[in-house]
Amino acid sequence: MARGPRKPSRAQLREQLLDDAASTALPDAVDVCVCGGGAAGLVAAICAAEAGASTVVLERDLACGRPILATGNGRCNLTNLDVRAGVYNNPAFAEEVLGPGSLAANDVLGFFDACGLATGFESEDDSRVYPLSDQASSVREVLLARAERAGVTMACAREVTDIRTGAVTFTELFSGRTGRLAATSIVLAVRDGFVPEGIDAEPFSPALCPLACEGLPFEQLDGRRADARVTLLRDGRAVAQERGEVLFRSYGLSGIVIFNFSRLALPGDTLLLDLAPLVNEERFASMVAAAGSARGVIDPAIVEVLGDVKRVSCTVVGKEQTDRAQVRQGGLLTTQFDPATLMVRDIPGLFAAGEVLDIDGPCGGYNLTWAWKSGMVAGAAAADYAKARA
Ligand SMILES: Cc1cc2nc3c(=O)[nH]c(=O)nc-3n(C[C@H](O)[C@H](O)[C@H](O)COP(=O)(O)OP(=O)(O)OC[C@H]3O[C@@H](n4cnc5c(N)ncnc54)[C@H](O)[C@@H]3O)c2cc1C
Structure with a gap:
């Protein structure tokens, strides 16, 4: 009996991803550098690039968007029509970013509709939204495809180690070498991986766990x-x-x-x-x-x-x-940020999105809603900031 091509082993896949990462060429300077290519970072990069900014994502993992795959037990509860700022730990700031009522859920659904993702509810009397494919991989793949179409450079296997105004330093995990990328705007979207000097943060602690x-x-x-x-x-x-x-x-x-x-x-x-x-x-x-x-x-x-x-x-x-906790409580103190742009008030050109900010919510699609919407706000504002200085 004829056999199909053999599936690559994990080690072979890893080698392939490392080779791909090593062959991704980076410019010396960009308009927007997004640090972290998870949920918030990918959306921020798409919004920045679609607004006309040259955009690079620096991602520590071997591929972007991998955290999305584990969400909703592999089905990704991507938003909730009943999203209200009151569910978050810091409702006043959350509302300024998300907008009133269910505006954020509409924005999220509009964004994913434009990505080509079909969505539906868990059940008729449930406001939780999932991809109709019931696969979190659909969410990741439409995001990667839209980022690619928008011209985002996704530079993986690069761990951000330092951020100074106008430049990001990183370690190439495939070579061990240190790299530096000049960027007019920097969007921090590393979840809990990195806190830049000069920014106050509540210590991170895991939540949404047994x-x-x-x-x-x-x-x-x-x-x-x-x-x-x-x-x-x-x-x-x-x-x-x-x-x-x-x-x-x-x-x-x-x-x-x-x-x-x-x-x-x-x-x-x-x-x-x-x-x-x-x-x-x-x-x-x-x-x-x-x-x-x-x-x-x-x-x-x-x-x-x-x-x-x-x-x-x-x-x-x-x-x-x-x-295996689903969120991190704590993070960058929101008092340091302008909610209209998610830029640090005292560090022009530095923005943040997603869980790295001190915002978290309960189960039900609220945390991803925050990640997507804060990514939209920070990405668009980072592009505007860079364009105004071009
Ligand atoms: C098992 C599980 C299930 C979940 N299910 C749901 C759900 O169904 N619905 C929901 O609303 N929420 C869910 N969540 C929460 C949701 O996944 C997070 O709130 C969301 O992913 C946060 O987005 P983010 O971009 O801030 O972080 P992430 O999506 O985690 O992305 C951060 C990225 O930054 C990268 N990174 C970290 N440090 C560095 C560095 N120094 N340099 C470069 N890159 C770096 C990471 O590799 C990662 O790719 C779940 C979480 C888990 C763990």
């Missing part, structure tokens, strides 16, 4: 799921409440509600779980009386271990699996 907890027999519950209303309590006072699926793990709790609480929870906080949120106390009591336990209301395996499922509590110990 929580390690104690106070329940978690080993015995490992892998069980339940719909729950979860309340986060600090010193007996409710800090937040959300309903959704909770996943018991041997170390504590996971699931979207818990991920969202990881932005707020501190060690010592209490999580109060109602594992039968759709059944009110009175009805719950009568069902337990009829069946002799809550086995008819929720997963019997959970009832077996916990007994009471209406008021279950445990104590937060800390964050878990932080290496």
Whole structure:
């Protein structure tokens, strides 16, 4: 039987990407240099190049846009029609950049429509938006194609090590050599990889991850799921409440509600779980009386271990699996930036976009909305700044 061409091995792919990176020629000077070719950086570069600026992306990884591939469990929840500034840690600044109401979601959808990406909702009563292909790779590929069409030079395997007004220094990972690129405008979009001198930042810390907890027999519950209303309590006072699926793990709790609480929870906080949120106390009591336990209301395996499922509590110990956390809290203090351009007020020509700024939101497409929209603002403003000085 005839066999098709053999798939290249990982090592061969890596070699190929390194060769491609090494053969990407860089000019001595550009209008706009974007540091970091992830979600925010690619959009910033596209907007800068489409506004007529010569644009280079310096990316540490062997290819641009790779962080997008892991989003939304490989499906990329790219925005949310219900985007509101109030979901972010710094709502006033977020609103100035995103605009009021759902304007940012419209801008994001318009941008991706122009890229040729078909999008749709998770379900009829859900405002989360995904590519119709259900593949995050569609999002990455339309961005790479549009960047290429716009004339962006994507220079990969180059790690930015220093930024001074008008120049970026980087290390070529394929040769070990140091390079320097003069740029009228610089857009920083490295997520948490690099903070330039002279800019104040809150320390970065991981969030949107599971929580390690104690106070329940978690080993015995490992892998069980339940719909729950979860309340986060600090010193007996409710800090937040959300309903959704909770996943018991041997170390504590996971699931979207818990991920969202990881932005707020501190060690010592209490999580109060109602594992039968759709059944009110009175009805719950009568069902337990009829069946002799809550086995008819929720997963019997959970009832077996916990007994009471209406008021279950445990104590937060800390964050878990932080290496796979979905966002970084902290980042460059937004007070240093003009929200209309995302330029540092005291360092003309230096812009930032994406998670490197001190903005983060809950699960649901809000973090990518911030990355795309801040990329649009910073990229267009960086091009204007460079053109005005040409
Ligand atoms: C597993 C996972 C799932 C997620 N799912 C969703 C989702 O479905 N919806 C949603 O809204 N958000 C999601 N997020 C969050 C979202 O991916 C981020 O908010 C978004 O990617 C941030 O964009 P960014 O451009 O700031 O950073 P990134 O997209 O991470 O890009 C930063 C880029 O900078 C490069 N870089 C770093 N340091 C340097 C340096 N010194 N020099 C050069 N390059 C450098 C990196 O290699 C990277 O390519 C998810 C995150 C994770 C981890």
